[in-house]
Amino acid sequence: GAVVSQHPSRVICKSGTSVKIECRSLDFQATTMFWYRQFPKQSLMLMATSNEGSKATYEQGVEKDKFLINHASLTLSTLTVTSAHPEDSSFYICSASRSDQPQHFGDGTRLSIL
């Protein structure tokens, strides 16, 4: 099956640090990549959708200047949490899809801001 790799899997850093998370589709070209966030005991919430070579579309309530998304190629998207604060601590998961094919999820990144 399709493989999506997400890195790093775990990040612990100080408040004010910017953190970059990578999402790679390893065996297919992903026309669209998605970024989700999941707080404890809550559902996965879509943060933004990105198509290769164009600006990401953010969901309502998600600050685009806070969560920078770059989708420079068909196999790589990055999410940068700028000036992270403790309330940004969460489980961030990416997914990738091609055309109307199902989304394939990465392993997730657990972010802890101290």
Next chain:
Amino acid sequence: RKEVEQDPGPFNVPEGATVAFNCTYSNSASQSFFWYRQDCRKEPKLLMSVYSSGNEDGRFTAQLNRASQYISLLIRDSKLSDSATYLCVAILNTGFQKLVFGTGTRLLVSP
């Protein structure tokens, strides 16, 4: 009101039991539905699609009732390895396939 609602559980059942989960969705424009399984601190994994005609895969049966906007998942002969959180997902076609997740129902199968 949440777009996809589930009973969070947990459902505690013994091995071999049959257990059913329900899910309701509020957006009648939802086009497709799925059940995902999520283990603790892991990414969600697709379990099965849900159709009005029903979908059976081994011990798992999923059903969709569009009139009632209701989705179900039945697990027969529960195994210890079935312990996980089961996520109900609706898909909206908004130019791309937007997945809307429920909060999940936690299942604990005990020996």
